[in-house]
Amino acid sequence: MTRSSRPGLVLEVDRRTPPVLFHNGENFRLERLPSGSRIVYPPEPLEALKHxxxxxxxxxxxxxxxxxxxxxxxxxxxxxxxxxxxxxxxxxxxxxxxxxxxxxxxxxxxxxxxxxxxxxxxxxxxxxxxxxxxxxxxxxxxxxxxxxxxxxxxxxxxxxxxxxxxxxxxxxxxxxxxxxxxxxxxxxxxxxxxxxxxxxxxxxxxxxxxxxxxxxxxxxxxxxxxxxxxxxxxxxxxxxxxxxxxxxxxxxxxxxxxxxxNNAAFPSLYDFLSKRELEWSLRDQATYLAVTSGLKRLPDQMRHKLLHSIASPYELTGVNAGETEATHAKTLENLHRQHVVQVEGQADIMTCGVPYIGPYNVNSIMNPILVVCMGLGYFFNLYRNAPLVRPGGVLILTHPTPRAFHPVHHPSYIDFFDVVLADSTDPKVIEQKYEKQFAEDEWYRHLYRTSYAYHGVHPFYMWYWAAHAMDYLGDVIFVGGDRAVVSRLGFRTATTMADALEMASETVGRRASITHLHCPPLFLPEVTP
Amino acid sequence: MKNDLKKIALGFRWGRPSAQPKSAPVPALKTEGNFETAWARKPWANTARDLLQELVLLPALRYVASPTIRGRERLRHVEQPVVIASNHVSHLDTGVVVEALPQQWRHRVAVGAAADYFFTSKVRGSLAALVLGAFPVERKRASATSARAAVRLVEEGWNLILFPEGGRSPDGWLQEMKPGASFIAARTKRPLVPMWITGTEHLLPKGAKGLRRGKVDVLIGDPIFPKQKEDARELQVRFEEALLRLATESTRDWYSSLKQTDATHGGPGAARWRRVWERGDAPPRARSRWD
The missing domain is CATH 3.40.50.11440 (LarA, N-terminal domain)
Incomplete structure (x- = not known):
C-alpha cells in the first residue's frame, strides 16, 4: 500500500451532501440526513508493515x-x-x-x-x-x-x-x-x-x-x-x-x-462501503445499485453465503510482544493511530446502520439479540470520553430485524427471545431471574460441548452489553425493523428515516442535532462533550 | 431499484456539476487539479474556439446582455499578455470579459476555472477547455500545481482571466478576494487589469435555472504594473483598492471614485435577503433593436 492515509472526518451535511450509506443487515440503504447533521467518517487504512x-x-x-x-x-x-x-x-x-x-x-x-x-x-x-x-x-x-x-x-x-x-x-x-x-x-x-x-x-x-x-x-x-x-x-x-x-x-x-x-475492512469490489459518499465515483454508484438490487433478489441462503464469503484485505500495522500490560500499552497506541477521530460535542440523536456481521455470527445468522448487541452494545459504546449522543438522547439504527436464528449456533438465543424477553427486557430483572437457569442448563451445556452452540448464558451477556445504552438513552428506534420483533426487544420501529426523526423529536425536540456514525470500517470517535 | 436510482441520480447530482459540501476536505477528487488542458491551446483548438466565440457565443451574449463596455481605451498602450481579474457574479462573466477585451487580445485567452466545479468530469472539463480556453484552478486551497500552470501560461503569452473571489457571489456583493491573480502578475511581472461587471447577476444569478435578457455594464480599470521588488501581498493591496474604485465608478462616477472609494462593496453584514434587498431591483430589460 503506497497511498497515504487520510485522518477521519466530521462532515457537516448541507444541501450539496449526497445521501449517506447505512448498513441495513444483509443489505444497504442510502438516506438523506437533514442539513446541519454531522457524519463521522473513519480514517483511511494506515500503511501496512512491508514485511x-x-x-x-x-x-x-x-x-x-x-x-x-x-x-x-x-x-x-x-x-x-x-x-x-x-x-x-x-x-x-x-x-x-x-x-x-x-x-x-x-x-x-x-x-x-x-x-x-x-x-x-x-x-x-x-x-x-x-x-x-x-x-x-x-x-x-x-x-x-x-x-x-x-x-x-x-x-x-x-x-x-x-x-x-x-x-x-x-x-x-x-x-x-x-x-x-x-x-x-x-x-x-x-x-x-x-x-x-x-x-x-x-x-x-x-x-x-x-x-x-x-x-x-x-x-x-x-x-x-x-x-x-x-x-x-x-x-x-x-x-x-x-x-x-x-x-x-x-x-x-x-x-x-x-x-x-489497519481498517481495510472491505475488498475493492465493495469500495463504496469504505469511501465517503461525496467521493463516490460513477462506478461506486453503479456498484451500490447493482449490489443492493442483487442482494434484494437473492434467496436468503445465497445472500447470506455471498456476504459471509467477503474476506477483508486487512493488513498488519504492528506486532508487539512480551509482558501483557507493557505489550498492550503499545498495542493501544498503534490502534489509536488508526482509529481515533476527534469529535466536538454530543448530539441529541445518533444514527448508525447495523451491518450483516458481528463477532458472534461469523458464518451464522445475526439474530435480533445480536442486532441489539451490535447497535446498543458495540456501536453506541464505540467512543472515548463520552458517547456521541447526549444522556437522554435517541439512537436510530437501521436493520430489518427478522425473527431469524441459527438453530445450531444460537439455541439458547431462541429461548431467550421467546421466554425471557416475553417476561422482561430489563437487564437487571433478567439477570436475577434467568441467568443461572440458562447457564447451568444441561441441554445447552451439551450442545456447547458437543455441537457448535454458544454457551447457554451467552445471550444474557449480549443483552448486558446493551444495558449501558438502555440506561443512558431516552429512546431507541429501528428503521425498517420487524414490528413484532422490535416490540419484543422493547424498542420502537419506524418505516423510514424521516419517520424515525419525527418520532425522535418527541424525546429530544424539533431542533435536535444529529450525528451519524459511518461504521464499519471500525474506528473510535474521541468525543469532547 | 427505481427509488434507489432516483435517490442516487438526485443525491449525486447526475447531469449537474458535482459540488462539495462546505465542510468537506479538499481535494476530494485527486484528479481535478491535474486535468490536462494543454491540447486546448493547440492551434486547431484555438481556431475552433475563435470560430465558436465569434460566430456563436459572443453574438448570443450581445443579444442577451447588450454589454456596455467602458474603459477599453485604458488598455491601448498595454502589451500582451496580461492578467485580467474581475468580480464574479454569474456564469456569463467569462463571456462578458472576453467581449470586453480588445479584438486582437481575444485569440490568446486562458480562463482559470474552478477545478472542483468544471473539471470533475471529462466531458464537462473538455468542453470548458475547448469553448472557453479554461484550465483548472484549485480554489479551496493554495495549490502549487494551479499556480505553476497559470504562471506558465502567462509566460507562454496567454492572457489570463481570473476571478479572485474564487466563485460566484451568491447575492451580487463582492466577496473576500484571494491573492492568486496578484501572485501570478507579481511573479511574471505582467500588468494586472481590474474589471468590474454589473448586471449579469440579474440575467443568470448563481443557482438560477433560466436566463433573462437585460443590460450589462463592464468597466475596465487602469492596468496595474507590478513594481520591480513588489511582492504579491503589496500588489494585492493595490489591486483591491483599484477594484473598489472601479465599483464606485460604476455606481457613481470616475471623479467621485478618485476622491473616495465606497467601502461597502462587501454589502451589509446582514441576512441574505437584506443583502439582496440592498442591491435593488434588476435593471430594465434591454430594448430590442426591433422595438
Whole structure:
C-alpha cells in the first residue's frame, strides 16, 4: 500500500451532501440526513508493515518487559499457545491470517529449541467451537496438519477435566482457567486487536476462562459502571479482567503477542462501503445499485453465503510482544493511530446502520439479540470520553430485524427471545431471574460441548452489553425493523428515516442535532462533550 | 431499484456539476487539479474556439446582455499578455470579459476555472477547455500545481482571466478576494487589469435555472504594473483598492471614485435577503433593436 492515509472526518451535511450509506443487515440503504447533521467518517487504512514476518520475528526477539521468546523455550517444557477465535477480525481477513503468521514464527522457534510438548488451544471461552475448516483457515495448512486434531483444539469451558480453579482475587473474583494452559511452563497468547476493548488482560482470563470466572465482570452492574468500554482505564469490566489477569500472571508465565490491523475492512469490489459518499465515483454508484438490487433478489441462503464469503484485505500495522500490560500499552497506541477521530460535542440523536456481521455470527445468522448487541452494545459504546449522543438522547439504527436464528449456533438465543424477553427486557430483572437457569442448563451445556452452540448464558451477556445504552438513552428506534420483533426487544420501529426523526423529536425536540456514525470500517470517535 | 436510482441520480447530482459540501476536505477528487488542458491551446483548438466565440457565443451574449463596455481605451498602450481579474457574479462573466477585451487580445485567452466545479468530469472539463480556453484552478486551497500552470501560461503569452473571489457571489456583493491573480502578475511581472461587471447577476444569478435578457455594464480599470521588488501581498493591496474604485465608478462616477472609494462593496453584514434587498431591483430589460 503506497497511498497515504487520510485522518477521519466530521462532515457537516448541507444541501450539496449526497445521501449517506447505512448498513441495513444483509443489505444497504442510502438516506438523506437533514442539513446541519454531522457524519463521522473513519480514517483511511494506515500503511501496512512491508514485511510482516520480519516484524513478528523482531517483536518476539525484542519483547516489552520480558525475555526474548527464544530464551524462554527449552526442551522438555510444556508449551501452550492460545489463539483468539473466529470472532476476530470482522469480516474474516484474507489469507494469510495474522494468527497464522505469528504461529508459524513461534512454532519455528519452538522447534529450534526442541520443544515437544506443544498444544494449541483456540480461546473460544463461552463462544461456539470453531469447525475444522474454520480452524484450518485461521492457522494455515502447515500448522493445521502438524497439530490437528490431538494438539490443536477448541477450549471447552465445561470440561471438568480441562478446567482448574486457580483462586480468588483480592476483590473476591473467582478465577477458573483452562487446565492445560495453567499447568504449562509457558503460555503464549496470540491475539488480534481489532478495537481498543480487546486484548491485554482481557485475553487470557476471558478467552480461557469459564462461566464461574467470567460472570464476575460480564454482569449488568459492572457493565453499567463501565463508562467507556473502549477506554480500559474507565471500564469496570476491564478493571475486573485486569485483576484476574494480574492474579494469573503471578502464578503463570504468560507471553503475549498482540497484532494490530489497519481498517481495510472491505475488498475493492465493495469500495463504496469504505469511501465517503461525496467521493463516490460513477462506478461506486453503479456498484451500490447493482449490489443492493442483487442482494434484494437473492434467496436468503445465497445472500447470506455471498456476504459471509467477503474476506477483508486487512493488513498488519504492528506486532508487539512480551509482558501483557507493557505489550498492550503499545498495542493501544498503534490502534489509536488508526482509529481515533476527534469529535466536538454530543448530539441529541445518533444514527448508525447495523451491518450483516458481528463477532458472534461469523458464518451464522445475526439474530435480533445480536442486532441489539451490535447497535446498543458495540456501536453506541464505540467512543472515548463520552458517547456521541447526549444522556437522554435517541439512537436510530437501521436493520430489518427478522425473527431469524441459527438453530445450531444460537439455541439458547431462541429461548431467550421467546421466554425471557416475553417476561422482561430489563437487564437487571433478567439477570436475577434467568441467568443461572440458562447457564447451568444441561441441554445447552451439551450442545456447547458437543455441537457448535454458544454457551447457554451467552445471550444474557449480549443483552448486558446493551444495558449501558438502555440506561443512558431516552429512546431507541429501528428503521425498517420487524414490528413484532422490535416490540419484543422493547424498542420502537419506524418505516423510514424521516419517520424515525419525527418520532425522535418527541424525546429530544424539533431542533435536535444529529450525528451519524459511518461504521464499519471500525474506528473510535474521541468525543469532547 | 427505481427509488434507489432516483435517490442516487438526485443525491449525486447526475447531469449537474458535482459540488462539495462546505465542510468537506479538499481535494476530494485527486484528479481535478491535474486535468490536462494543454491540447486546448493547440492551434486547431484555438481556431475552433475563435470560430465558436465569434460566430456563436459572443453574438448570443450581445443579444442577451447588450454589454456596455467602458474603459477599453485604458488598455491601448498595454502589451500582451496580461492578467485580467474581475468580480464574479454569474456564469456569463467569462463571456462578458472576453467581449470586453480588445479584438486582437481575444485569440490568446486562458480562463482559470474552478477545478472542483468544471473539471470533475471529462466531458464537462473538455468542453470548458475547448469553448472557453479554461484550465483548472484549485480554489479551496493554495495549490502549487494551479499556480505553476497559470504562471506558465502567462509566460507562454496567454492572457489570463481570473476571478479572485474564487466563485460566484451568491447575492451580487463582492466577496473576500484571494491573492492568486496578484501572485501570478507579481511573479511574471505582467500588468494586472481590474474589471468590474454589473448586471449579469440579474440575467443568470448563481443557482438560477433560466436566463433573462437585460443590460450589462463592464468597466475596465487602469492596468496595474507590478513594481520591480513588489511582492504579491503589496500588489494585492493595490489591486483591491483599484477594484473598489472601479465599483464606485460604476455606481457613481470616475471623479467621485478618485476622491473616495465606497467601502461597502462587501454589502451589509446582514441576512441574505437584506443583502439582496440592498442591491435593488434588476435593471430594465434591454430594448430590442426591433422595438
Amino acid at each position: 510482516p514476518e520480519d516484524a513478528i520475528a523482531r517483536a518476539v526477539d525484542n519483547p516489552h518487559n520480558a525475555d526474548p521468546l527464544r530464551a524462554k523455550l527449552r526442551p522438555g517444557m510444556k508449551l501452550t499457545i492460545a489463539i483468539d477465535d473466529i470472532s476476530l477480525p470482522l469480516p474474516q481477513m484474507q489469507l494469510p491470517d495474522a494468527r497464522q503468521l505469528v504461529l508459524e514464527r513461534v512454532l519455528t522457534l519452538a522447534a529450534e529449541a526442541g520443544v515437544d510438548d506443544v498444544e494449541l488451544v483456540v480461546a473460544n471461552s463461552l463462544h461456539r467451537r470453531m469447525t475444522e475448516a474454520e480452524i484450518r483457515r485461521m492457522v494455515g495448512e502447515r500448522v493445521f496438519r502438524s497439530f490437528w486434531p490431538d494438539r490443536l483444539r477448541n477450549f471447552d469451558a465445561e470440561d471438568p477435566d480441562d478446567v482448574v480453579f486457580v483462586g480468588t482475587t483480592e476483590h473476591g473474583e473467582e478465577v477458573e482457567l483452562c487446565k492445560r494452559a495453567f499447568e504449562s511452563d509457558l503460555l503464549i497468547y496470540v491475539n488480534i486487536n481489532l478495537v481498543a476493548m480487546d486484548g491485554g488482560h482481557k485475553s487470557v482470563p476471558v478467552g480461557l476462562g469459564t462461566y464461574r470466572s467470567i460472570r464476575h465482570h460480564h454482569n449488568v452492574g459492572t457493565l453499567l459502571e463501565s463508562k467507556s468500554y473502549m477506554h480500559p482505564e474507565r471500564s469496570a469490566l476491564h478493571h475486573s479482567a485486569s485483576r484476574m489477569g494480574k492474579f494469573l500472571a503471578d502464578k503463570l508465565d504468560i507471553f503475549t503477542i498482540e497484532t494490530t490491523l
